[in-house]
Amino acid sequence: MTDIIATVDVILLTLKEGCLRVALLKRDREPYANVLALPGGYIHPDGDADTEAAAERVLREKTGIVSPYLEQLATFSGRGRDPRGWSLSICYYALVPPELIESVGRPDLSLHPVDTLRGLPFDHARIIAAAVDRVKNKSSYSSLPVYLCGDAFTLPQLQAVYEILLGEPINKVSFRRKIEEFDILEPIQGVLATGGAHRPAQLYRLKKQYRKCLSVSDRGL
Amino acid sequence: MTDIIATVDVILLTLKEGCLRVALLKRDREPYANVLALPGGYIHPDGDADTEAAAERVLREKTGIVSPYLEQLATFSGRGRDPRGWSLSICYYALVPPELIESVGRPDLSLHPVDTLRGLPFDHARIIAAAVDRVKNKSSYSSLPVYLCGDAFTLPQLQAVYEILLGEPINKVSFRRKIEEFDILEPIQGVLATGGAHRPAQLYRLKKQYRKCLSVSDRGL
DNA sequence: GATGTTAGTTGCAATAATAAACAAAGTATC
DNA sequence: GATACTTTGTTTATTATTGCAACTAACATC
Numbered sequence: 001m002t003d004i005i006a007t008v009d010v011i012l013l014t015l016k017e018g019c020l021r022v023a024l025l026k027r028d029r030e031p032y033a034n035v036l037a038l039p040g041g042y043i044h045p046d047g048d049a050d051t052e053a054a055a056e057r058v059l060r061e062k063t064g065i066v067s068p069y070l071e072q073l074a075t076f077s078g079r080g081r082d083p084r085g086w087s088l089s090i091c092y093y094a095l096v097p098p099e100l101i102e103s104v105g106r107p108d109l110s111l112h113p114v115d116t117l118r119g120l121p122f123d124h125a126r127i128i129a130a131a132v133d134r135v136k137n138k139s140s141y142s143s144l145p146v147y148l149c150g151d152a153f154t155l156p157q158l159q160a161v162y163e164i165l166l167g168e169p170i171n172k173v174s175f176r177r178k179i180e181e182f183d184i185l186e187p188i189q190g191v192l193a194t195g196g197a198h199r200p201a202q203l204y205r206l207k208k209q210y211r212k213c214l215s216v217s218d219r220g221l
Numbered sequence: 222m223t224d225i226i227a228t229v230d231v232i233l234l235t236l237k238e239g240c241l242r243v244a245l246l247k248r249d250r251e252p253y254a255n256v257l258a259l260p261g262g263y264i265h266p267d268g269d270a271d272t273e274a275a276a277e278r279v280l281r282e283k284t285g286i287v288s289p290y291l292e293q294l295a296t297f298s299g300r301g302r303d304p305r306g307w308s309l310s311i312c313y314y315a316l317v318p319p320e321l322i323e324s325v326g327r328p329d330l331s332l333h334p335v336d337t338l339r340g341l342p343f344d345h346a347r348i349i350a351a352a353v354d355r356v357k358n359k360s361s362y363s364s365l366p367v368y369l370c371g372d373a374f375t376l377p378q379l380q381a382v383y384e385i386l387l388g389e390p391i392n393k394v395s396f397r398r399k400i401e402e403f404d405i406l407e408p409i410q411g412v413l414a415t416g417g418a419h420r421p422a423q424l425y426r427l428k429k430q431y432r433k434c435l436s437v438s439d440r441g442l
Numbered sequence: 443g444a445t446g447t448t449a450g451t452t453g454c455a456a457t458a459a460t461a462a463a464c465a466a467a468g469t470a471t472c
Numbered sequence: 473g474a475t476a477c478t479t480t481g482t483t484t485a486t487t488a489t490t491g492c493a494a495c496t497a498a499c500a501t502c
Binding site for chain 3: 171173174177192194195196197198199200219
């Protein structure tokens with residue numbers, strides 16, 4: 001019986017300069033040595049409690065990042081995707097603010113706009129496309145995009161994040177109503193985002209109990 | 222290095238007598254011999270193109286069924302779920318009309334209401350719960366439930382299916398508006414569901430191009 | 443042919459989403 | 473230091489969507 005290669009891959013996404021970007025690493029071994037690819041690695045049955053733990057470990061080991069949001073995307077499999085043989089990759093996607101990626105200071109870790117990717121090994125292009133689809137779709141009815149923001153952010157900033165993901169402008173009042181409905185944010189009392197030549201905006205943060213979970217809406221937006 | 226047990230499991234769901242049911246098989250070998258469990262089996266890297274093909278094969282071999290709708294649910298994994306060791310199961314869920322299950326005439330295949338399951342082996346209870354969640358959630362904004370109906374059905378029948386899945390009555394006009402929006406059904410010209418002591422209903426079928434895909438709505442229902 | 447029952451449609455009221463206008467609070471300019 | 477400018481946040485008005493109730497339609501039964 002032929003053996004199965006079992007790995008996990010992590011699609012680490014962030015929003016920087018108005019564009020959704022994926023973190024890629026130069027591979028340090030064959031196959032595809034020195035090619036930019038998703039951070040991934042073998043599952044360690046001896047150490048990993050399950051594939052989610054494996055994904056957390058791989059992400060930590062390869063990028064130094066511990067993501068506040070990590071969710072299983074899907075499993076990709078088949079004979080053709082890895083030159084070593086029949087393989088199977090359980091994929092997880094993570095959303096982080098760009099500062100988190102920069103703060104770890106890994107020069108081999110680079111960010112790439114998700115819509116102009118070329119030369120990716122394995123089926124990583126397809127995997128990233130699936131992750132982007134998932135994020136965009138989930139953004140249309142949930143609070144998922146908050147994980148792309150830092151600890152504190154203003155509503156106009158959050159709205160800009162939504163607008164980039166959804167690819168269309170959102171009505172200000174509708175947006176604020178939805179966020180209000182989610183009931184996951186709290187204003188940071190007395191703290192405003194100052195600096196611009198205009199009225200300063202209220203800063204918000206995720207309520208503690210929502211640090212790792214989503215709020216979803218019945219009717220989109 | 223410890224080996225990983227790689228399997229696929231299929232959650233075959235149908236709606237019968239007003240209640241969502243899952244198809245279970247008596248296991249023919251250890252572990253859990255003679256216990257009711259999800260149809261599942263090892264991935265065959267030599268024969269299966271990918272895990273979806275493996276799931277199709279397993280479903281066909283163990284139940285005789287080829288499902289018009291089969292979608293990857295998630296991958297469940299870890300040390301504790303299988304007494305043989307660290308295991309991983311890529312799970313797929315299938316939706317079929319009850320007649321399809323009955324037509325294959327497998328006496329070892331039985332249907333069980335999803336909300337009163339007891340004594341399931343492995344983590345099959347959790348897997349089924351995840352599948353049911355997925356189906357119910359997806360029913361709230363897509364045309365998924367049509368796969369629980371047979372080839373031809375009336376709108377009141379389809380509405381009843383939705384109402385069972387969503388657990389609440391739906392407004393008749395709203396429902397028909399949404400189905401109209403999906404634009405996936407066509408009336409079977411001149412064919413009505415007769416028999417009752419009342420006005421006969423128009424029979425509908427899925428348009429050919431929508432046989433294996435879903436239609437989704439922006440705003441629920 | 444009157445009655446009961448479910449199918450399917452129509453019109454209206456209630457609700458929600460969008461758009462536009464306005465007010466608030468700061469910085470920059472002269 | 474008054475004025476203009478810019479973005480935030482709210483209020484009001486308009487439009488679209490949804491839900492309800494009443495109505496007609498088409499059978500079977502008695």
